[in-house]
Amino acid sequence: xxxxxIQQNRSKVAFLRSVLPGSWLVEGIAVFPNPHCDLSPALxxxxxxxxxxxxxxxxxxxxxxxxxxxxxxxxxxxxxxxxVAETGADAIEAHRAKLRENPKYSPCLx
Numbered sequence: 001x002x003x004x005x006i007q008q009n010r011s012k013v014a015f016l017r018s019v020l021p022g023s024w025l026v027e028g029i030a031v032f033p034n035p036h037c038d039l040s041p042a043l044x045x046x047x048x049x050x051x052x053x054x055x056x057x058x059x060x061x062x063x064x065x066x067x068x069x070x071x072x073x074x075x076x077x078x079x080x081x082x083x084v085a086e087t088g089a090d091a092i093e094a095h096r097a098k099l100r101e102n103p104k105y106s107p108c109l110x
Contacts, residue, residue, distance in 0.1 A: 005030030005047060006044065008030075009029070010028065013027065019081055020080055023069070024077075025064070028046065029053075030048070031048055031049070031050050031053050032047075032050065035049065035051060
């Protein structure tokens with residue numbers, strides 16, 4: 001059985017929240033690439049079709065601007081994420097091996 005896209009994003013959102021400043025809004029979204037998918041209006045607004053992503057991002061940018069906060073420092077964000085990234089040639093295979101051993105494995109975050 002497939003998990004919900006929002007549930008699949010939880011660990012990724014938690015990771016980003018752990019390495020980025022707490023004042024930065026981090027939220028998960030799920031984008032369905034099939035242009036013919038039909039999403040129920042009862043679903044959360046962060047589940048969307050690819051054609052709706054542009055408008056959703058524009059709305060988020062507008063809300064961020066209305067908060068009168070400083071622009072996000074993308075260079076700082078990238079540096080924070082890469083500081084804990086494992087980028088060695090065997091890193092992805094080691095990660096997959098951990099997941100095979102324990103499917104509920106969640107890496108310890110700093």
